[in-house]
Amino acid sequence: GAVVSQHPSWVICKSGTSVKIECRSLDFQATTMFWYRQFPKQSLMLMATSNEGSKATYEQGVEKDKFLINHASLTLSTLTVTSAHPEDSSFYICSAAGTGANNQPQHFGDGTRLSIL
């Protein structure tokens, strides 16, 4: 149980392109979804927290107009990297926490490797 599907797993695109990454909870409903960025050999950096039906909460230093997050249902959140540039190249990972009491553990997708040429 508690499977999170993230795709695409790898995308390569030209500078200036917008890229959408999807995160789905397959067998549970996720009140809250999280988007992380991970640089090589480093830990995860939380970018934003999204709750179904409301605006995402962005961490300090993360541009909300650059990284658009939509959490339209209890099983789907999307991250759109707008007008991507080479410095946006990274490994992006989503996670989902179930409904119910606080402290539902986060279950992670397999990540999306984004390469901007």
Place this chain on the structure above:
Amino acid sequence: GEDVEQSLFLSVREGDSSVINCTYTDSSSTYLYWYKQEPGAGLQLLTYIFSNMDMKQDQRLTVLLNKKDKHLSLRIADTQTGDSAIYFCAESSGYSTLTFGKGTMLLVSP
């Protein structure tokens, strides 16, 4: 702010036990987690422990929590080459948001 510290690297031989240690600073931590990350993949939740517990065992995994010292450990019995990965310790203090350590790379040699 909250801080989670882990040693960066551990090397063991196949069949030995591995112990990965973690310390945290947030005294209001409610849950403490261990995640495993294999190369190029996301994080896999291995186990988690509530802060009022001292120990939790799940097959080859044993988690020990010393709340007084804010010290968490993960012991992997009979370590296998497939256990080679990066292990992240994480804590939360009530609302699902996690604070991660930098990860411990476990290398298991045959």
